[in-house]
Amino acid sequence: MRVFFQGALYFYGKIIAHTTYLLHLRNINSVLQHKYWDNLIVRFPPYWVHLLLNLVWLLIGISLRLANLTAKPPWTDEFSTLVFSLGNTFLSVPLDRAIAPDILLQPLQPNPTASISEVIHNLVTQDTHPPLYFVLAYEWMKLFPSEGGLVSLFAARSLPAIIGAATIPCVYLLGRFAFRSPLVGHLTAAMMAVSPYSIFLAQEARQYSLAALWVTASLTCLGIATRHIQNRTSLPISIALLWVGINALGVATHYFFTLTLCTEAIVLIFLAWHQLQTRSKFSLFFSPPWRRIYAVATGTFVASLIWLPIFLENRNRSDLTDWIRGFRVGLDWFSPIFQALGTLIAMISLLPVESSQPLVVIPSGLVMLTFFIWAVPILLRGIKIQLQHPENRIMIQVFAGIVISAIALFFIFTYFLGIDLTRGARYNFVYFPAIVALLGASLAVCWHPPKELMEKEEEKNGIKSIGRWGINGKKAVILIWLMGFFSAVTVFCNLGYQKYYRPELFVQLIQQISSVPVLIATTHKTYVQTGEMMGVAREFKLSNSPQQPLFILAHQDQDSKTSSIPLENTLNKLPRPFDLWLVNFHAPVAEAVKTCAISDTQSLPAVNGYEYKLYHCQ
Numbered sequence: 271m272r273v274f275f276q277g278a279l280y281f282y283g284k285i286i287a288h289t290t291y292l293l294h295l296r297n298i299n300s301v302l303q304h305k306y307w308d309n310l311i312v313r314f315p316p317y318w319v320h321l322l323l324n325l326v327w328l329l330i331g332i333s334l335r336l337a338n339l340t341a342k343p344p345w346t347d348e349f350s351t352l353v354f355s356l357g358n359t360f361l362s363v364p365l366d367r368a369i370a371p372d373i374l375l376q377p378l379q380p381n382p383t384a385s386i387s388e389v390i391h392n393l394v395t396q397d398t399h400p401p402l403y404f405v406l407a408y409e410w411m412k413l414f415p416s417e418g419g420l421v422s423l424f425a426a427r428s429l430p431a432i433i434g435a436a437t438i439p440c441v442y443l444l445g446r447f448a449f450r451s452p453l454v455g456h457l458t459a460a461m462m463a464v465s466p467y468s469i470f471l472a473q474e475a476r477q478y479s480l481a482a483l484w485v486t487a488s489l490t491c492l493g494i495a496t497r498h499i500q501n502r503t504s505l506p507i508s509i510a511l512l513w514v515g516i517n518a519l520g521v522a523t524h525y526f527f528t529l530t531l532c533t534e535a536i537v538l539i540f541l542a543w544h545q546l547q548t549r550s551k552f553s554l555f556f557s558p559p560w561r562r563i564y565a566v567a568t569g570t571f572v573a574s575l576i577w578l579p580i581f582l583e584n585r586n587r588s589d590l591t592d593w594i595r596g597f598r599v600g601l602d603w604f605s606p607i608f609q610a611l612g613t614l615i616a617m618i619s620l621l622p623v624e625s626s627q628p629l630v631v632i633p634s635g636l637v638m639l640t641f642f643i644w645a646v647p648i649l650l651r652g653i654k655i656q657l658q659h660p661e662n663r664i665m666i667q668v669f670a671g672i673v674i675s676a677i678a679l680f681f682i683f684t685y686f687l688g689i690d691l692t693r694g695a696r697y698n699f700v701y702f703p704a705i706v707a708l709l710g711a712s713l714a715v716c717w718h719p720p721k722e723l724m725e726k727e728e729e730k731n732g733i734k735s736i737g738r739w740g741i742n743g744k745k746a747v748i749l750i751w752l753m754g755f756f757s758a759v760t761v762f763c764n765l766g767y768q769k770y771y772r773p774e775l776f777v778q779l780i781q782q783i784s785s786v787p788v789l790i791a792t793t794h795k796t797y798v799q800t801g802e803m804m805g806v807a808r809e810f811k812l813s814n815s816p817q818q819p820l821f822i823l824a825h826q827d828q829d830s831k832t833s834s835i836p837l838e839n840t841l842n843k844l845p846r847p848f849d850l851w852l853v854n855f856h857a858p859v860a861e862a863v864k865t866c867a868i869s870d871t872q873s874l875p876a877v878n879g880y881e882y883k884l885y886h887c888q
Contacts (some may be wrong), residue, residue, distance in 0.1 A: 323456050332435035335472040338762045339451035345771040346801030348475040349485025352421050353377040355407035359392045360797035366836035368820040371807035378420045398584040402522040403477030426475035434472025434479040438462050440486045445710045448493035448665045453463035458710025464754035466620040470767040477523050484520035485530050486703040496668050513566050518573035529700040533675040537668050594690050604609045606684045609692040620757040622765035652712030653740045669704040676701035714742040771879030773805035784849040790820035792853045793826045793833045833857035850885040
C-alpha cells in the first residue's frame with residue numbers, strides 16, 4: 271500500500287510539473303503543436319496515460335449529467351417509472367370524484383412491503399415496457415430517503431445519469447477495438463461525454479441510458495466479430511457468449527433494442543455478401559467466424575422469444591402509444607424528415623434555439639448554422655480518408671450501415687406502418703453510439719492527419735490547415751468538442767430538449783390568479799393523464815402553499831360524454847365560491863359549468879403540456 275501511494279504521488283507530481291510547463295507556452299497553438307504531446311507516451315507508461323484520459327472524460331461526463339439534475343420537474347413518462355419501480359400502481363388513484371393532492375400522490379410514496387415480483391407483475395399487466403430497468407430502479411431507490419414522504423427525484427434520475435456516464439468508457443472500448451486506435455477511442459469518449467443527446471437521455475428517469483449502454487456493448491461485439499470476419503479467424507466463444515448476454519439484456523430493457531439487432535443483421539448480411547464474391551457458399555457457411563455468429567444469432571433469437579407473449583399482450587394497451595400514431599395531411603408528410611434531421615444535429619450541437627426569446631433564438635441559430643457549414647466538410651473529409659485506409663474501411667462501412675439501416679427502419683415504421691418513431695427523439699438510442707463512433711474516427715484524422723493530406727493542404731493554401739478559415743486539425747477538434755460542451759450546458763439548463771410539461775409554470779399561474787378554492791379537472795383515459803395531474807399536485811406540495819387544490823380525473827371511454835357526468839356531480843356538491851380549471855379536458859362542457867363565469871384566458875400565458883380554461887364559480 272505504501273508503495274502504491276508513493277507511486278501515485280510521483281505520478282501526479284509529474285502531471286502537475288508538465289501542466290505548469292505548458293502554462294509557460296504563449297498560445298493554444300504552441301501548446302497543441304509542442305513536442306510535449308509526442309513525448310507524453312515516453313514519459314509515462316501508455317496504460318497510465320489512457321487511464322488518466324478516460325478518468326478525465328468520465329469526470330466531465332458525470333458532472334454534466336448530474337448538474338441541475340432535479341431542477342426540471344418530472345413528466346408523465348418519468349412518473350410511470352417512479353410508480354412502477356416502487357412496486358405501486360396507478361390504479362389506487364380514485365377516479366370520477368374530487369380528491370386531495372396527497373391522495374393523487376399516494377403512488378409516489380415508497381412502499382416497504384413491495385417486492386420485485388410485484389414490480390414485474392404491475393409492469394407486465396399495466397405498461398408496455400420490459401422490466402429490467404424498473405427492477406434495477408427498485409433496488410436503487412431504496413438506498414435514498416424520501417423527500418416529504420415522496421420518492422426522491424434525485425434517486426430516480428441519478429441512476430440513468432450514472433449509467434449514462436458509464437457509457438463513456440464503453441464507447442472508448444468501442445472506438446479502440448473497432449479501429450485499433452486509442453486515439454479514436456479517446457475522441458469517441460470525449461464526444462460522448464459532452465453530447466447533448468446523451469445528456470438528455472441521462473437526465474430522465476427512464477431506461478434509455480441503459481438501453482444505449484447495451485447498444486454500445488453490442489456494437490463493440492459486432493466490431494470484434496467484423497475483425498474476425500475480415501481476418502477469417504474464429505470468434506472467441508467468450509465474445510460470442512458475452513454478445514448473446516448483452517443482446518438478451520438489451521431486449522429486456524427496451525423492445526426497440528430489437529431495431530439495433532435488425533441493423534446488425536443487415537450489416538452482417540452485407541459482410542457475408544461481400545465475402546461471397548471471393549468464396550463459395552459452402553465454404554462461407556462453415557468458415558470459422560460465421561459458425562459462431564450463427565450461434566450468436568440463434569441465442570439472441572431464443573432470448574428475445576421469451577418476451578414475445580408479453581409484447582403481444584401489450585398490444586392490447588395501444589392507447590398508451592396512440593401519440594405516435596395518426597394520419598398526415600399536406601405538409602405533415604415531411605415532418606418526420608425534419609424531426610429525424612433535428613435529432614441527428616442535436617447529437618452533436620444544440621444551442622438554445624428553443625427559447626421563447628427571439629434575441630436568444632436568432633443568434634443561437636446563426637451560430638449553429640455557421641458551425642455546421644464549417645464542421646460538416648471537415649467531418650466528411652475525415653470519413654473519406656478513413657475509407658481509404660484498408661484496415662479502417664470495413665469498420666466505417668459497418669457503423670455507417672448501422673446508422674443508415676436504423677434510419678431506414680424508422681422511416682418504414684413511420685410511412686408504411688403508421689408508427690412515427692421520429693416523434694420520440696429518445697428512440698434514436700438504437701443507433702446513437704454508432705454516430706459517436708463515426709464522429710470519433712473522423713476527428714482522429716483531424717487530430718493526427720495523414721502526412722500526404724497535410725502536404726496537399728500546404729501546397730493548396732500555403733498553410734497547414736484542415737477545412738476552412740485556416741484552422742488546423744487539433745484546433746478543429748477542440749472547437750467541435752467545445753461546441754458539444756456548451757450544448758450540454760444548454761440541455762441541463764433546460765434551454766435545449768426542453769420538457770414538454772411545465773407544471774411549475776402552471777402552478778405559479780394558478781397561485782397568481784385564483785384567490786378562492788380551486789378544482790382542477792381533466793379527462794382520464796390512461797395513467798398518462800394521471801401523471802399530468804401528478805406533476806401539478808407535486809408542485810403544489812413542494813411549494814408548501816396554504817392553497818391546496820382538489821383534483822378530479824373524469825374517466826373517458828369511447829363515448830366522450832362520459833367525462834361530463836362525474837364533473838357535473840362533483841360541481842353540484844362543492845361549496846361555492848371556487849375556481850374551476852379545465853386542464854386538457856376533451857369532453858363536452860357539463861351543464862353545471864355553464865353556471866360559472868368563463869374567464870378570458872387569451873391574455874394569459876400558454877403553458878407547455880397544459881391546455882386550460884378557467885371558470886369562476888360564484
